[in-house]
Amino acid sequence: MALEKPAPRSRTVTFLAVATALQTLAIFFQAASAGLLLSTSYGEHLHSAGARVMYGAAMLYVLAAVLAWRPGGGSAAPIAHASGFLVLASIQVVLGIAHVPSVHVPLGVLMFGLSVLVLARQVAEAVRGRGVRG
Template sequence: MATQSTARPANLKLLHATVALQAAAVFVQSITAGLMMTVPYGHVLHSAGSYTLWVVTVVHVVVAVLAWRPGGGPAQPIWYAVGFLALITAQVYIGVFHLTALHVPLAAALLVASVLYLLRIRR
């Protein structure tokens, strides 16, 4: 049976891995957005990537809660995860309705935010 001191680093490592996966998924979305403009099947890749990113973000929320409550970690990552989930959900809907003037700047902001948060949480 793991003690709380050994469970906490494991939960935080899982949180770090989830944030890294989320940042990578956001980056891949920028690539598939470019593919959407150049190849006939690009929209399929971008759509699949958006739903994948949404699922990864839901997992991030769950992992943040697990790192906080049973793991004894800080609660701050939960707020980031929930905020990011809200923005990703808005991004999916904005993309579905083809509101490019909002979709592209929000995508850039999400990419910068995810990389900055990844750097911050790794410290």
């Protein structure tokens, strides 16, 4: 029995979901490192490094959205979502550098919630597309 190669569309959707999952994990790490920032001497370094990773994950999400749209023939809507996350990530970085926690923290919580929502939708869409029920 020969193994079938996945269709290009499913690979781009998988890459999009992986990019979204990485972004979600990076934002979650930022929440954890924010707690360490307040309670340890090394928390600032972790939060700073995490900010770079989170921003890179947001850029990867934009790239994955473009790749899922153009060659994969998918919807252009994920590009708008990914671009919005990149804008929010940029605002987060500026607010963090400016030490404005009254906006920085709630925006981080909002970003995490939105990222989880997008990831859940992508996973549900992938499950529906494969005919898996549950």
